[in-house]
Amino acid sequence: MLVAGIDSSTQSVKVLLCDADDGTVVASAAAPHPDGTECPPGAWWDALGKARDLLERADAVAVAAQQHGMVALDEDGKTVRPALLWNDTRSAPQARALVEELGGPGTWAERAGSVPLASFTVTKLRWMAEHEPENARRTASVLLPHDWLTLRLGASGPVTDRGDASGTGYWSPAEGRYLPELVRAALGHEPVLPRVAGSAETVGETPWGARLAPGTGDNMGAALGLGLREGDVVVSIGTSGTVFAVASAPAADPSGLVAGFADATGRFLPLVCTLNAARVLTSAAALTGTDLDGLAARALAARPGAGGLTLLPYLDGERTPDRPGATGVLAGLTTANATPENLARAAVEALLCSLADAAGHLAAQGVRPRRVLLIGGGARSAAVRALAPSLFGTPVTVPEPAEYVALGAARQAAWALAGTPEPPAWPDPPATEHTAADADAAAAGEIRARYAGLRDTTPTADRRPGGPRE
Numbered sequence: 001m002l003v004a005g006i007d008s009s010t011q012s013v014k015v016l017l018c019d020a021d022d023g024t025v026v027a028s029a030a031a032p033h034p035d036g037t038e039c040p041p042g043a044w045w046d047a048l049g050k051a052r053d054l055l056e057r058a059d060a061v062a063v064a065a066q067q068h069g070m071v072a073l074d075e076d077g078k079t080v081r082p083a084l085l086w087n088d089t090r091s092a093p094q095a096r097a098l099v100e101e102l103g104g105p106g107t108w109a110e111r112a113g114s115v116p117l118a119s120f121t122v123t124k125l126r127w128m129a130e131h132e133p134e135n136a137r138r139t140a141s142v143l144l145p146h147d148w149l150t151l152r153l154g155a156s157g158p159v160t161d162r163g164d165a166s167g168t169g170y171w172s173p174a175e176g177r178y179l180p181e182l183v184r185a186a187l188g189h190e191p192v193l194p195r196v197a198g199s200a201e202t203v204g205e206t207p208w209g210a211r212l213a214p215g216t217g218d219n220m221g222a223a224l225g226l227g228l229r230e231g232d233v234v235v236s237i238g239t240s241g242t243v244f245a246v247a248s249a250p251a252a253d254p255s256g257l258v259a260g261f262a263d264a265t266g267r268f269l270p271l272v273c274t275l276n277a278a279r280v281l282t283s284a285a286a287l288t289g290t291d292l293d294g295l296a297a298r299a300l301a302a303r304p305g306a307g308g309l310t311l312l313p314y315l316d317g318e319r320t321p322d323r324p325g326a327t328g329v330l331a332g333l334t335t336a337n338a339t340p341e342n343l344a345r346a347a348v349e350a351l352l353c354s355l356a357d358a359a360g361h362l363a364a365q366g367v368r369p370r371r372v373l374l375i376g377g378g379a380r381s382a383a384v385r386a387l388a389p390s391l392f393g394t395p396v397t398v399p400e401p402a403e404y405v406a407l408g409a410a411r412q413a414a415w416a417l418a419g420t421p422e423p424p425a426w427p428d429p430p431a432t433e434h435t436a437a438d439a440d441a442a443a444a445g446e447i448r449a450r451y452a453g454l455r456d457t458t459p460t461a462d463r464r465p466g467g468p469r470e
């Protein structure tokens with residue numbers, strides 16, 4: 001039997017066709033998504049259509065997709081506006097207002113598992129209610145990106161899973177139920193919300209007769225694809241940077257730094273998310289006139305500490321820390337250190353310092369890593385792999401580069417086919433272990449301190465060109 005896993009992420013869709021017994025990948029496909037922080041869902045469907053031949057070979061299919069995006073539909077199931085994506089920061093003021101109106105951060109963390117920031121669906125609903133009241137009025141149901149794709153693929157009705165539901169801000173991971181009063185407070189009325197399916201339930205059938213599994217959010221998909229165990233901490237470098245672990249109990253962090261998500265298997269997935277990750281490298285490569293491999297080579301040619309250059313990598317505003325209006329800052333530039341090599345090194349160090357901060361927030365919530373796993377497009381960078389152990393202060397395991405989100409979705413599809421209590425036991429991916437070079441280890445403390453100094457002394461007020469993005 002063959003199963004297909006779909007990863008409909010921010011920048012692209014990736015599809016894997018796998019053997020249902022052991023997860024061996026037999027075919028793959030990918031297509032780009034439009035750039036930007038809002039997107040008509042039809043564009044995801046068109047991109048997925050490029051993999052139609054491959055999908056039609058599958059006996060079961062599941063979709064994992066970027067979390068949080070607001071897909072608002074009218075009575076006829078048509079989108080009332082383009083989906084607002086997780087990386088759109090315009091609803092930052094609405095996030096603050098909702099937190100204040102409804103009991104403060106502690107109450108949100110207790111009830112919804114997370115303190116909502118601009119990424120969360122609930123804040124996007126409030127933004128629409130304030131800025132596009134006619135669209136809000138016409139909104140009859142609200143789905144997430146993976147729910148919408150699953151419905152179009154043939155789900156028998158609007159359906160989601162606990163993993164993706166936990167990123168809305170109106171579903172309680174601790175109680176496993178929607179919090180309709182929060183949706184009402186945000187949107188002004190109560191739309192139809194997708195049913196939350198069981199982890200390996202069959203939720204419908206595709207036009208070619210394949211079984212449809214419920215799907216999940218992309219980070220939950222990666223956890224399933226990696227076969228994550230307690231004690232494993234994943235650092236994923238995609239469009240977003242995420243640091244997460246599976247846990248047996250729900251998290252409730254009143255500081256809002258750690259989101260208390262659910263996973264796709266009945267457990268929990270405390271997670272810290274940054275807005276600036278792989279694109280920090282893409283931007284630095286463009287700035288230094290090279291490609292991503294060239295950037296890595298340049299970064300590795302520079303000395304640790306980039307000759308005193310420090311980058312604060314908040315290029316698209318930032319989510320952790322909560323600075324939606326921030327921009328990037330390059331500090332310490334002199335005629336002596338102004339080289340492409342130092343700039344490349346500063347970009348890699350900045351990305352890793354930001355993720356090391358994120359790992360620190362997870363540790364503060366009691367997540368003690370036995371193993372740190374590095375995945376996502378950014379983990380393909382030789383410089384990231386080489387410098388991560390020193391800046392994280394721990395050896396790093398890099399699973400063989402692969403599409404782990406799509407693999408997790410495929411595994412969920414295989415689980416739905418098998419009908420077993422646990423997901424099928426696919427073998428762990430081959431991995432390489434990375435430890436810090438002596439020179440990098442010696443410089444890491446100073447690099448992190450310099451980064452923290454810039455982070456903490458840079459004003460948080462909005463300085464984005466063209467005015468606030470919130």
Ligand SMILES: Nc1ncnc2c1ncn2[C@@H]1O[C@H](COP(=O)(O)OP(=O)(O)O)[C@@H](O)[C@H]1O
Nearest residue numbers: 009010011012238239278292376377378380381
């Ligand atoms: N060799 C590489 N070095 C650095 N970054 C890379 C490399 N290969 C891919 N990437 C980056 O990875 C990102 C895509 O990663 P991915 O995990 O697929 O993201 P997403 O799931 O958000 O679409 C792109 O920004 C791309 O530039």
Ligand SMILES: O=C(CO)[C@@H](O)[C@H](O)COP(=O)(O)O
Nearest residue numbers: 009010066067086238239240
């Ligand atoms: O908002 C989050 C997690 O809370 C992001 O991780 C999105 O789920 C987008 O993921 P990528 O496209 O970067 O994989």
